[in-house]
Amino acid sequence: MSAPAQVATGNVIGAPIERKEDMTLLSGQAQWVDNMRLPGMVYFAVVRSPFAHARIGSVDVRPALAHADVVAAWSGDDLAEDWNGSLPCAWLPTEDTNAPQHLPLTTDEARYVGDGVAVVVANSRAAAEDAAELVQVEYEQLPAVTDAEDALADGAPLVHGGFGTNRCYTWTLESEGGVDTLFADAAVTVKERYRQNRLIPNAIEPRAVVVNPLPAAGEFTMWSTTQVPHIARILLSGLVGIPEAKLRVVAPDVGGGFGSKLDVYAEEALALAISRRLGRPVKWTETRSEGYTSTIHGRDVWQEIELAATAEGKITAVRVRLVAAMGAYLQLVTTGVPLLGAWLYGGAYDVQGYSFECTTAFTHTTPTDAYRGAGRPEATYAIERAVDALARAVGKDPAEIRRLNFIREFPNTIAAGLTIDSGDYDALLERALENVGYESLRAEQATRRSNGDPKRLGIGFSTYVEMCGLAPSKILGAIRYGAGGWDAATIRCLPTGTVQVLIGTSPHGQGHETTMAQIVADRLGYGVDEIEVLHGDTAVVPLGMDTYGSRSLAVGGVALYFAAERIAEKAKRIAAHRLGVGVDDVEHMRGTFTSAEGSVTLKEIALAAWTAHDLPDGVEPGLEASFVYDPPNFSWPAGAHVAVVEVDTETGLVDLVRYVAVDDVGTVINPTIVDGQVHGGLAQGVSQALYEEAIYDEDGNLLTSSMTSYLVPSAAELPAWELDRIEVPSPTNPLGVKGVGETGAIASPAAVMNAVVDALVADGVTHIDMPATPEKVWRALEEARA
Ligand code: MCN
Numbered sequence: 001m002s003a004p005a006q007v008a009t010g011n012v013i014g015a016p017i018e019r020k021e022d023m024t025l026l027s028g029q030a031q032w033v034d035n036m037r038l039p040g041m042v043y044f045a046v047v048r049s050p051f052a053h054a055r056i057g058s059v060d061v062r063p064a065l066a067h068a069d070v071v072a073a074w075s076g077d078d079l080a081e082d083w084n085g086s087l088p089c090a091w092l093p094t095e096d097t098n099a100p101q102h103l104p105l106t107t108d109e110a111r112y113v114g115d116g117v118a119v120v121v122a123n124s125r126a127a128a129e130d131a132a133e134l135v136q137v138e139y140e141q142l143p144a145v146t147d148a149e150d151a152l153a154d155g156a157p158l159v160h161g162g163f164g165t166n167r168c169y170t171w172t173l174e175s176e177g178g179v180d181t182l183f184a185d186a187a188v189t190v191k192e193r194y195r196q197n198r199l200i201p202n203a204i205e206p207r208a209v210v211v212n213p214l215p216a217a218g219e220f221t222m223w224s225t226t227q228v229p230h231i232a233r234i235l236l237s238g239l240v241g242i243p244e245a246k247l248r249v250v251a252p253d254v255g256g257g258f259g260s261k262l263d264v265y266a267e268e269a270l271a272l273a274i275s276r277r278l279g280r281p282v283k284w285t286e287t288r289s290e291g292y293t294s295t296i297h298g299r300d301v302w303q304e305i306e307l308a309a310t311a312e313g314k315i316t317a318v319r320v321r322l323v324a325a326m327g328a329y330l331q332l333v334t335t336g337v338p339l340l341g342a343w344l345y346g347g348a349y350d351v352q353g354y355s356f357e358c359t360t361a362f363t364h365t366t367p368t369d370a371y372r373g374a375g376r377p378e379a380t381y382a383i384e385r386a387v388d389a390l391a392r393a394v395g396k397d398p399a400e401i402r403r404l405n406f407i408r409e410f411p412n413t414i415a416a417g418l419t420i421d422s423g424d425y426d427a428l429l430e431r432a433l434e435n436v437g438y439e440s441l442r443a444e445q446a447t448r449r450s451n452g453d454p455k456r457l458g459i460g461f462s463t464y465v466e467m468c469g470l471a472p473s474k475i476l477g478a479i480r481y482g483a484g485g486w487d488a489a490t491i492r493c494l495p496t497g498t499v500q501v502l503i504g505t506s507p508h509g510q511g512h513e514t515t516m517a518q519i520v521a522d523r524l525g526y527g528v529d530e531i532e533v534l535h536g537d538t539a540v541v542p543l544g545m546d547t548y549g550s551r552s553l554a555v556g557g558v559a560l561y562f563a564a565e566r567i568a569e570k571a572k573r574i575a576a577h578r579l580g581v582g583v584d585d586v587e588h589m590r591g592t593f594t595s596a597e598g599s600v601t602l603k604e605i606a607l608a609a610w611t612a613h614d615l616p617d618g619v620e621p622g623l624e625a626s627f628v629y630d631p632p633n634f635s636w637p638a639g640a641h642v643a644v645v646e647v648d649t650e651t652g653l654v655d656l657v658r659y660v661a662v663d664d665v666g667t668v669i670n671p672t673i674v675d676g677q678v679h680g681g682l683a684q685g686v687s688q689a690l691y692e693e694a695i696y697d698e699d700g701n702l703l704t705s706s707m708t709s710y711l712v713p714s715a716a717e718l719p720a721w722e723l724d725r726i727e728v729p730s731p732t733n734p735l736g737v738k739g740v741g742e743t744g745a746i747a748s749p750a751a752v753m754n755a756v757v758d759a760l761v762a763d764g765v766t767h768i769d770m771p772a773t774p775e776k777v778w779r780a781l782e783e784a785r786a
Helices: 022-026 076-082 125-132 148-152 177-187 231-242 267-279 290-293 336-338 376-394 398-405 423-438 439-452 473-478 512-523 552-579 602-611 671-690 743-763 774-785
Strands: 043-050 054-060 070-075 117-120 138-140 167-174 188-196 208-214 219-224 247-250 284-285 300-310 315-327 351-364 453-464 487-493 497-502 531-534 588-591 592-595 597-601 623-628 638-648 652-663 722-725
Touching: 043 267, 043 290, 054 076, 054 117, 070 076, 070 125, 070 267, 076 267, 076 774, 117 125, 117 177, 148 300, 148 315, 148 351, 167 336, 177 300, 177 315, 177 351, 188 652, 208 267, 219 231, 219 267, 231 247, 231 267, 231 398, 231 487, 267 284, 290 473, 290 652, 300 376, 315 336, 315 376, 336 351, 376 398, 376 453, 376 743, 398 423, 398 453, 423 439, 423 453, 423 638, 423 722, 439 453, 453 531, 453 743, 473 531, 487 512, 487 552, 487 602, 497 512, 512 531, 512 552, 552 592, 552 597, 552 602, 552 623, 597 602, 638 722, 652 671, 671 722, 671 743, 743 774
Parallel strands: 043 284, 219 247, 315 351, 497 531, 652 722
Antiparallel strands: 043 117, 054 138, 070 117, 167 351, 188 300, 208 219, 208 284, 300 315, 453 638, 487 497, 487 623, 588 592, 592 597, 638 652
16 A cells, blocks of 8 residues: 555544444343353353462362262363463563463462362353362462562572573663663662552453354354454464364453453363363353452562653663563463563653663462553653652752653654654643643642641642554564564445444454444445444454554554555446546545546445446456555554642542543544543553552462452542543554553553652652552651651
């Protein structure tokens, strides 16, 4: 295709159209996996280790088999023959990455609380769960390690003894230009250490899987609550030994994922293996508390960040060291999560020198993996808090220090090596300052302090830049990721005037049925309601790379744009033929093809292409086109967020009173959906800052194992978001779009925590780790007072 031209935005792109999918979702007509019932279906439950680390002796399933409703029961050893290799990890960042065996049921040791040891299959879910309790497992409890730094210390209990270490890999990135020299020459340096609290994703819909086998044909259909039906199909076919062409994976309506369903899970493999053994449909549904230990967790990183700067606070170099917890095994992209932030610890700032080192460690905990933002909230948090520390060190206002350091020239190849295609960071910050009323807030802060008001006011910034839209396949290959970053789309103009659109992305709350229809409507002139968007079924849409890394619009949506161009190209030839003019004499505008001889609509052309009675020579019947798009660059959204908090110095309670966000996500397809995406991301990021933390005791028991102890926020805890945008179209793609799905989660933890520290800095508090619980805040104040 020739170089893309920017699309003039019309009234379809950019319109706040209501989500097409909502009526189905809200009226009880959605197809959730757990609602499915198939004739002869059986249910299974997983027997899980109650110990974080234990040698497994005998596993006796006979007591479960004696249960009247039980159909079968197997230990890990019983099923060992069903697997070709391990549950997949798609990303081994270095040649010497330690990748342990990871079977759907463990056979030798349990390595975290929740590690699967046996399965019980019964005629009902309740019977399967009851009978699972009857399985007798001999455990020899062993010492556990739950912290990544502790795991790397000499003498730590080993998660995988065969490696002789808990280290998984060490990965480094260093710019040319002598980072050490820049530090040696710096007038000012700051060094900070931060904790990224471990988080538990809480999608509304727990995980579930149904498999229907067709034994005679050797075919299997799997319905799963997955974000990645295409990836799951490829990897499960390998693991379970089902030819890819015989395995159909369907992600029907999926009720949220936030990265936790970007995985190939043990239970999916078990469902396939069990249905193959029994020749019967089989279902598994997670309980919420089971999900807390058996679905991936997020974050869990120790961060050390150093900034070198001039006396005025101009940053010259950034040096970062991370120790990240992998948990007990590697899930699909566990290893890659810290690397997704590896280029971003310089933030939106113009730095010369950049050094990044990440060491990862196995711990006796639930595996970590991608959770909304994946690596980028961590990077943003570290640089944004460190910039505030630098502002304090050089006596500058946090807004001023950001202005002093912003990248201003685009495209900009940053010291970390990637090229940011576009942005206007000053405009974002200035708009945010205006929207929040910065001057008057600072005045109020000073007044409260001088009046001795126990409720201090804090104002915190996060001027982030994000890398999403994963991704150019060549770059993914260069960093040893196992797949490409392209995506695919097909447009089928049906003879009766409606359109089927097949997208390779797989929405689970993001509104693709609406926004993708808007793109096609804008290009081809159909009504949004005339466009049916199909997704998430490998038999219907065989080609796709699925949904994560805020890629669906910037990659999949752009594939759709180019497919529409192909439709228009072919339609133009047919139109020219019908109008009796040359192709160059026809103008196309949103589905109407006009020449001096008259005009013809795309709907008329679709019918003519189907009857094929009078097509130009060499033109195939039908009006259908596909496009596979591999983006030449990542997508680079940015923004300026400002959090305003009140901190009660008597109780330590933090109240987030205002939150102003100004984002640049390029051209906006649907502002209502974009606002919704930002709302959700902000809720998760604010919650990381103030409420959520997975805590293990020293034996590896998850202490926050339900919503009573793991604090998922409700609307009551959150302010009314004050959102705004500026649109700097991305020059990377013809739609000018950038991703939005993770912006809120990436930006907000830093804004909130900078606000908390800002509130208390006059009291001598310069650091608090997330989550800023009342107890932690109160203790920090007590320490500062002492
Ligand atoms: N959009 C738009 N204009 C833009 C950017 C995006 O109209 N300039 C629209 C898109 O067309 C799409 C939605 O906003 O309908 C999100 O687009 P995008 O940023 O491409 O993100 P993805 O669709 O790839 O979604 C993935 C992203 C991620 S990585 C997580 S995690 C996440 C998220 O989306 N998990 C979610 N949003 C979520 N929303 C819900 N409800 N549930 C989740 O689990």
